[in-house]
Amino acid sequence: MLWHFEISPRENFESAASHDVERHLAALGWRRMGPVEARRLYLLGGDIDEEDARRLGARLLSDEVVETCRVDAFDAVPSDDPRSVTITRKAGVMEPAEESIRRGAARLGLELDEIRTGTCFRFLGDLEEGDLETVARRLLANDVVDEILPGRRGLPLPHHPEPYRFRRIVVPLPDTDEGLLELSRSMGLSLNLEEMRTVRGHFAKMGRDPTDVELETLAQTWSEHCKHKTFTARVTMGERRYENLLKETVFEATRSLNKDWCVSVFKDNAGIVRFDDDFDLCIKVETHNHPSAIEPYGGAGTGLGGVIRDILGTGQGGKPVANLDVFCVGRPDVSAHNLPAGVHHPLRILEGVVAGVRDYGNRMGIPTVSGAVLFDERYTGNPLVFCGTVGLIPRGMSEGEARPGDLIVALGGRTGRDGIHGATFSSRELHEESESVDGGAVQIGNAITEKRMMDVLLAARDRHLFRAVTDCGAGGFSSAVGEMAEHIGADVELSRAPLKYPGLSYAEIWISEAQERMVLAVPPEHLDELKALCDSEDVESSVLGTFTDTSRLRLFYEGESVADMDMDFLHNGLPRPSREATWSPPPQEPREGFESRQPSDALAALLEEPNLASKEWIIRQYDHEVQAGSCIKPLVGARSDGPGDGSVVAPRLGSTKGFALGLGVQPWIADLDPYLASTAALDEAVRNVVAVGGDPEHTCLLDNFSWGNTAKPDRLGALVLAAEGLKDAALAMGMPFVSGKDSLNNEYATRDGSICIPHTVVVTALSLVHDVERTTTMDLKKAGNRLILVGPTRDERGGSAWMRLHGRRGDLAPHVDLKLAPKIHAAIHRVIRAGYAESCHDLSDGGLAAALAEMALAGDLGLEVELECVPGSEELETDAILFSETPSRYVLEIAASQWDDVRSILDGVPAADIGAVTASKRVRATHGKDTVVLDEDVDELAARFRSGLTRYMEGESRD
């Protein structure tokens, strides 16, 4: 029998969920609709009588101290109610709680065969026609994954998908070009004409037409997402010619640096470098942009879940020890009325992606220690989500290879219809109907499934039960098995894959991007032990087939052949494109005609500008301390609210050996010059690790490009320049790239043309920290200490936060002095390692003024500096000294008595004593004799800094 459960809070114990909705209603100008009641709903069926149902309600579903539970037979639910809206998952969308409910009921001796969950919101205030639907869409649900039922206060019947009936589908390939393109479009293959012709030629040679799953496999394998066609293309730009853009830029730096501590670069799911005598470190950063645009929570959560699996799927399996994330979204103050059709408000996107990373990362028990958030109107329609993970991998386990005869074992989550066509979807531009057309590409993750799978996988690794492992990411089994079997071959029986629900065709099983799945190559003699291990911790494992020596990929469904493909064609048959690139610098902005703000006013405005303002609202929601290794945390200082530079983690319990993580991203400089932007981003990432004690001699880098549509020559030209910048800067710094990823086609098509995101390169730096006790933080420590500015200042305000504050771009872009910069980073490292740095902060957004203000507010102290002491300041106006964003600069705080020692360590590097820490809690700067240019109250600056982003997130205004 079916029973309906409605859980309500007792009086005086209202759930904070309803307060949250009320707060958002107020922010949207809909206060009249409140107050709001939130109730949890469950629909459970099975061999259950009324007494059982009451027991389920009391023992499993509610907490009698604070909640009441109403139980009804399903047919007796009074479900119509004009004040209520009920929200439940759409058919086929994962609901993580179902499995737990089943397990809990089983413990009570009850077997459930029907489960549905949902939430009912009841609005007690003034309601107008259509309000419920509007509020539900704007605030409570996302109709990509949720069913919204206005006027209902009860759940509908559970879904019952139709079973699948096998039918082998052959797809005739048209003779005409138009026909080929139409086929590519209608099947969502995202293959271009040349590629479709190549496919047709291949099958013509074989004398048959392909099956649907063969075409899908080619589309997945050849997708931009998997193959990086653009980045590895032949590219011509004026005089420059590249046979393979990636190999000749980013790879080339790594190859030529040839560091002996690089273990594995650019070939596995993550880059691997040496850590200590027992372990290597692996690191990967991924993008998950398009899914996050459509369903921010699910998109970002599965973005993180996916990069965690990259670490699990590196070598013979890495153990994740730290996460990072970077979000780029639209301006938080954009009016909801000015959003393009089909686009979520930037704040809703930000809230969603933060919650997605929070819920996945926290549940996995991996600290999220590092991150950045950028706001620009061009990210409104196409937000960016970068997620990264660092792992530890035992030395000697950094390689894995499947052998013929090994079993293909799927581990972890079940396969569903979620995430079909993710790889090809991410290779297209977004548009206003993406939500409805591509909704199937969105996945909702279940972190606990992944956590269980991780526990078992790492145990199996340590018992040597498998030979190779990879994750199911974009392209699902298709990519995972395809990659592992590339040089050997594989036979796969698709009907053996466990499914979330019936009804999936063989092609859907093969390309589904359902989360939390890994593929292992298991020698047959270890299968029983592996299965026993999996069973003991409730992890599902299934043998899908066998690796072979046939050089063919053969797929079967219930014994019938559905695909038989040549591995060589699959992996190497993709025609290599040739691309044209162009670049012309943007026209110069006229320099006259704008009044700059007073320094005092500009500094206050900068600190509360969302790009610079405190990210505490986000950081506190991430468990950044689980695993107990977090020693320089993302928030530092006297009140733990200062913006730390890098983060330091000691990943082995009881050891003080650690690593530092830093990030750099400079999209606004890219508006002026993509080459300078990527060198500046790289320098910024390096500063962030060096400032906390990372060793620049043992620093590796990752590059993540999010770009517009590179079929357009100017976008590609910018990409070429950015890649060149990374190469030159990496060579100069002596820091190899070990991994990277690109996401292209980040444009949003509107009726008025396509909006391209800023060219966005995220550089991640990972440094060794030899002893985590020899590190420092950016907060001022003690009045009387001296402040040393290291690195020369030039007037480089182009693309700076200060220019943007004035509504301008500027034209003097920051240059990294590639000869001097490595010397500066090395010198700072020596000072920190020798224990002289009481604090150290890099100069980035907002320049010297912002850096000093941040150090003061974090340390709850004051300071006084003389700008004429700043190295390089002789020819500069005050605003340039204060707000220029010249790279490779740091402020060091040292004891006054140690300046001579420190000066000798800094030999050969421009550095000067510019002032002192004071107890007065004022930020004071003078320029020239007695000319006070800043004299600010630290508490006032701190208040601005703290509220800049939080006021939006706490819902002060959204319209």
Add this chain to the structure above:
Amino acid sequence: MTEPRVCVLRAAGVNCNEETAFAFERAGAEVREIHVNQLLESPKLLGEFGAVAIPGGFSYGDDIAAGRILALEIDETLGEAFRSLVERGGLVIGICNGFQVLIKSGLLPGPSPDGPPIRATLRDNASHRYEDRWVRLRPDPSLCLFLNDDDELELPAAHAEGRFTVADESDLERLASDRRVALRYLGPEPGPAPYPFNPNGSAGDVAAIVDATGQVLGMMPHPERALFPWQHPRWTRERGRRTQGDGARIFENAVRHLRA
């Protein structure tokens, strides 16, 4: 002398087991991590241990409510084994999710020798958000065997459902008068601790409680993340002030008690 044996419980979604095991080992215990499935099959296994730790994490995803499913498993199947461990003088500590499990399984507050049961639970933070921040804590005069002085502690708290809640004000009063409040959040001034010093809106600023024997402790903050000086968020401002983190005391006291 054999070292005290501690069982660190694992389950789907439990994620602080390694650092909890490490903390007990560092304090001198011999530790085994045991999956709850194994314990559900043979509850008698608990007989081999002097103490059980239920670590932090998200057991079963905290689906329905934090700790609910694991609590039900303990209550339905392992209740006897836990009670007999306590009867023979053993210790139980639930940290964060472990506290949520203990309170939802009924092992905490547990029976009251003279009176009806105290009705208490943990529910969603008043901020309605997961938050990770360090808190100052003051031991209450209590029966708790894991604390033996009234020195303040600083520990990280990291949870979404840590608001200690009683059905009635009188439940809180009885808990205090029975000397069963182990730790309270401490604000900057005397008197009730405001947010964020009380990070979740807990009644009476209660951060940890014990059962009527003092042997079963549930606490929201994470002592296992505060063993070394450099885990403290302000250690670079206070170099040399600590030889170890404040959390170490909890494990050392437990091991000392088990040895006695």
